[in-house]
Amino acid sequence: QNHLPPGPPKLPIIGNIHLLDKMAPHRNLRNLARKYGPIMHLQLGQVSTVVISAPRLAEEVMKTQDLRFADRPTTTTSQIFFYKASNIAWARYGHYWRQMKKICTLELLSVKKSRSFYYIREEELTDLLKFLDSSCGTPVVIRHQIQRMMNNVVSRATLGDICKDRQYILDSISTMFQSFNSFHMFNYYPRLGFMNVLTGKKAGWLKLQKGIDVILERLLEEHRRMSSSGSTQDRNEDLIDVLLRIQKSGDHDLPITDDNIKAITLEMLTAGTSSSSMTTEWVMTEMMRNPEIRKKAQAEVRAVVKGNRVTEADLQNLEYTKLVIKETLRLHGVPILVPRECREDCTVGGYHIPAKTMLLVNAFACATDPDSWEDPESFKPERFKNSPIGFTGSNFEFIPFGAGRRICPGINFGMGAVEFVVANLLLHYDWKLPEGVKPEDIDMREITAISTLPIAPMHVVPLQPQLSKST
Ligand code: HEM
Numbered sequence: 516q517n518h519l520p521p522g523p524p525k526l527p528i529i530g531n532i533h534l535l536d537k538m539a540p541h542r543n544l545r546n547l548a549r550k551y552g553p554i555m556h557l558q559l560g561q562v563s564t565v566v567i568s569a570p571r572l573a574e575e576v577m578k579t580q581d582l583r584f585a586d587r588p589t590t591t592t593s594q595i596f597f598y599k600a601s602n603i604a605w606a607r608y609g610h611y612w613r614q615m616k617k618i619c620t621l622e623l624l625s626v627k628k629s630r631s632f633y634y635i636r637e638e639e640l641t642d643l644l645k646f647l648d649s650s651c652g653t654p655v656v657i658r659h660q661i662q663r664m665m666n667n668v669v670s671r672a673t674l675g676d677i678c679k680d681r682q683y684i685l686d687s688i689s690t691m692f693q694s695f696n697s698f699h700m701f702n703y704y705p706r707l708g709f710m711n712v713l714t715g716k717k718a719g720w721l722k723l724q725k726g727i728d729v730i731l732e733r734l735l736e737e738h739r740r741m742s743s744s745g746s747t748q749d750r751n752e753d754l755i756d757v758l759l760r761i762q763k764s765g766d767h768d769l770p771i772t773d774d775n776i777k778a779i780t781l782e783m784l785t786a787g788t789s790s791s792s793m794t795t796e797w798v799m800t801e802m803m804r805n806p807e808i809r810k811k812a813q814a815e816v817r818a819v820v821k822g823n824r825v826t827e828a829d830l831q832n833l834e835y836t837k838l839v840i841k842e843t844l845r846l847h848g849v850p851i852l853v854p855r856e857c858r859e860d861c862t863v864g865g866y867h868i869p870a871k872t873m874l875l876v877n878a879f880a881c882a883t884d885p886d887s888w889e890d891p892e893s894f895k896p897e898r899f900k901n902s903p904i905g906f907t908g909s910n911f912e913f914i915p916f917g918a919g920r921r922i923c924p925g926i927n928f929g930m931g932a933v934e935f936v937v938a939n940l941l942l943h944y945d946w947k948l949p950e951g952v953k954p955e956d957i958d959m960r961e962i963t964a965i966s967t968l969p970i971a972p973m974h975v976v977p978l979q980p981q982l983s984k985s986t
Pocket residue numbers: 603604605616624669782783786787788790791794848849852853854914915916917918920921922923924925926928929930933
């Protein structure tokens with residue numbers, strides 16, 4: 516066969532853009548796939564796009580033909596914010612991407628390195644517990660506390676403890692995130708770049724980027740100064756120290772520029788924080804909606820942890836709690852993987868895919884595929900008990916970190932942080948919903964910005980365990 520996959524009828528100029536739901540595109544793409552098939556063609560403005568919605572086809576594009584789909588498309592936002600897409604997630608497939616991914620995997624994200632940052636988690640946890648202790652008995656918006664903790668853990672590992680402008684960068688990143696929705700209209704009109712200018716969007720992005728750049732520039736200078744004065748020895752090496760050390764050594768085939776270092780630094784602060792905090796928030800949301808599951812996980816944590824702090828060794832023994840996190844990732848993980856681009860003409864599922872076609876893998880559709888999962892819409896952590904299905908990209912019905920060459924390099928770091936926060940929240944407090952709110956009242960609708968979040972931040976009441984027993 517030599518034709519494109521089937522898809523909905525296209526309108527002039529916009530093609531199928533009008534069919535994308537901004538709040539939950541993964542759900543409406545899943546609905547479209549039920550009508551047009553697990554491999555479907557959409558025309559998004561000028562961008563010819565193929566959407567994959569079934570595990571066997573996900574395996575074909577991310578394993579069998581992974582190399583052909585290992586590229587990323589060029590987007591306006593990644594060009595502006597990530598120094599001409601020189602971060603890992605948006606870099607084009609090739610030598611530079613491979614080199615930087617390897618450096619970050621070894622120097623920041625390996626199991627050994629993640630462990631060396633354990634002290635940061637401990638310190639940030641102390642702050643979180645202080646806040647929750649003082650709020651016991653009153654409703655709190657747990658989202659803000661989780662975000663704050665994850666932001667601080669990742670930003671301290673990346674920027675070091677010395678950064679005075681950390682909050683400014685984190686706030687700018689949160690504004691920047693709103694531009695990252697891969698369904699942003701202007702990303703689909705590469706040849707209509709002037710639209711960004713006309714609407715003032717581009718000017719806003721450039722201004723924001725300039726503000727971030729000034730601070731990153733200053734951070735590089737501070738790190739260089741400290742390293743030349745020898746004061747780096749008194750503190751733990753952060754990612755900027757590492758990248759500057761590698762830049763100076765000239766050991767790598769491709770020279771690393773200051774812009775490259777800034778792009779990678781910014782990437783760690785974005786990719787590293789949001790998915791971990793969103794996952795943690797969803798775990799808490801599902802546990803508030805399913806009190807029996809929460810009680811079971813809580814009983815496990817309290818039986819395993821002997822002191823009043825969760826240790827690394829404890830985390831290994833939290834079998835049930837890990838099942839709860841896995842099930843959360845199945846239903847609330849990154850729903851549509853970072854877009855890929857086809858590097859050459861090829862055939863998938865019997866259909867012709869021309870070079871430069873954009874590829875979207877609907878991981879949510881795979882994770883709720885009725886042929887792969889029993890009762891796919893229900894939250895049942897037990898389904899993973901004694902199951903060989905893991906999240907490292909070999910089981911295509913469950914790909915919360917992607918798969919193949921473009922798989923997430925932050926699995927250890929991210930999962931370690933999520934498990935640590937969840938276990939501590941269960942250890943230190945009992946939880947209830949505010950007066951009059953029932954578990955079934957929790958609003959499970961989503962908003963999507965790469966990952967998803969509950970549309971309205973949930974309010975929960977932390978309680979000291981002994982007090983809640985007597986009430
Ligand atoms: C629970 C936490 C996390 C989740 C659910 C998650 C999920 C993902 C997903 C789905 C992708 C896209 C993979 C693909 O396109 O096939 C990705 C890519 C990526 N993630 Fe994560 N991630 C998490 C934590 C982290 C952390 C902590 C870091 C770094 C500090 C990180 C850095 C990256 C990078 C650099 C990429 C791009 C990889 C590439 O294009 O080669 N992630 N992540």
